[in-house]
Amino acid sequence: DTAVSQTPKYLVTQMGNDKSIKCEQNLGHDTMYWYKQDSKKFLKIMFSYNNKELIINETVPNRFSPKSPDKAHLNLHINSLELGDSAVYFCASSQGSGWGSGNTIYFGEGSWLTVV
Amino acid sequence: GQQLNQSPQSMFIQEGEDVSMNCTSSSIFNTWLWYKQDPGEGPVLLIALYKAGELTSNGRLTAQFGITRKDSFLNISASIPSDVGIYFCAGRNAGGTSYGKLTFGQGTILTVHP
Numbered sequence: 001d002t003a004v005s006q007t008p009k010y011l012v013t014q015m016g017n018d019k020s021i022k023c024e025q026n027l028g029h030d031t032m033y034w035y036k037q038d039s040k041k042f043l044k045i046m047f048s049y050n051n052k053e054l055i056i057n058e059t060v061p062n063r064f065s066p067k068s069p070d071k072a073h074l075n076l077h078i079n080s081l082e083l084g085d086s087a088v089y090f091c092a093s094s095q096g097s098g099w100g101s102g103n104t105i106y107f108g109e110g111s112w113l114t115v116v
Numbered sequence: 117g118q119q120l121n122q123s124p125q126s127m128f129i130q131e132g133e134d135v136s137m138n139c140t141s142s143s144i145f146n147t148w149l150w151y152k153q154d155p156g157e158g159p160v161l162l163i164a165l166y167k168a169g170e171l172t173s174n175g176r177l178t179a180q181f182g183i184t185r186k187d188s189f190l191n192i193s194a195s196i197p198s199d200v201g202i203y204f205c206a207g208r209n210a211g212g213t214s215y216g217k218l219t220f221g222q223g224t225i226l227t228v229h230p
Contacts (some may be wrong), residue, residue, distance in 0.1 A: 004158075035218075041202055043159070043220040056217050090158050105218060107151075107158035 003027050004108035006091045012114045013081060020077045021111045023091030031055075032074035033092040033105065034066060043090070049074055050097045081115045088112050122205050122221025130229050135192040137203060137224045144185035145207030149218070150177075153202045162203075163190070195228050202226070 006023040013019050025032060033056075034046040048056035052068040063079045078085060091108040122139045129135060139148070147166055151159035163174050165181035165188060172179055178191045188205055205221040 033217075041153075041223045041225075043204065043218075043223075045217050045219075048217060058217075092158075104161055104164065105149075107160070109156070109158050 004091055004093055004106050006089075006108040006111050008111060009109065010112045010114075012116060015081055015083060015115055017081050018077070018079045019081060019113070020075055021089055021091075021113070022073070022075045023108060024073050025091075025093040025106075026072070027093060027095075027106065028072075029093040029095050029106075030071055031094045031097045031103070032068065032071070033094075034074065034076050035090040035092060035107075037088040037090060037110070039087070046089075047074075047076075048097065055097060078113075083115050086113055086115045120205060120207060120219055120221040122224060124224060125222065126225040126227070128227045128229065129195055131196060133195055135195055135199070135226060136189060137205075138187060138189040139205035139207075139221045140187045141207055141219075142186070145209065145219075146185070147208035148179070148181045148188040149206045149208065150179050150188070150190045151204045151206060153204065153223075155201070159204055192226075195226075197228050197230055200226055200228050 004025045031050045033048045035043050037043045045058050046060045047066045049068045051071050065077045068074045088110045090110050092105050094103045094105045096103045120139050120141050149164050150162045153159045163179040168185050169183050170181040176193045202223045202225050204223050206218040
């Protein structure tokens with residue numbers, strides 16, 4: 001079983017559309033994240049949730065809205081998609097949000113979003 | 117905000133050679149991590165370092181947490197073709213509004229020729 005699973009893996013959509021990416025973790029972790037990887041492979045955090053509560057929001061445009069219905073799920077909804085939103089979006093999770101050894105961050109396989 | 121400078125950006129080596137890459141930061145981190153990303157996959161943790169000066173090995177991989185807490189290196193010995201991929205360093209904060217977040221380096225693309 002995949003520990004952090006996200007769907008869809010590939011998504012091609014037109015500018016202006018609204019789309020969602022879903023993420024689920026079966027590790028029993030309390031903290032979940034969304035990271036964005038751009039065309040130059042640079043990885044940057046977007047959001048972090050701990051027990052369904054938002055704890056990090058890295059000045060992402062408000063067209064991006066994360067939703068955590070429970071601590072095992074963190075979905076990402078994107079409104080009015082723009083060309084610059086094309087990227088790979090990674091969901092991740094960790095036991096807690098601290099920096100200690102028990103809080104290793106595990107990544108999903110990524111969702112490749114292409115906006116045309 | 118904090119920035120990580122990772123070098124080299126890419127490496128082309130022969131199978132059997134040793135590899136070294138490093139990261140430096142403008143400010144301190146409490147944890148240094150090294151991840152590998154294979155094509156079409158997410159980053160996978162290779163080594164985690166939690167104390168300044170710590171030297172940790174994982175098979176052919178060795179990484180160190182710099183004494184100043186502003187740098188780390190990763191060495192791969194006797195490289196093999198499956199070492200191909202992108203290697204990322206990442207630093208993790210301990211406090212402030214970005215508690216627990218990972219800041220990534222730009223990545224080192226490793227190519228190994230058989």
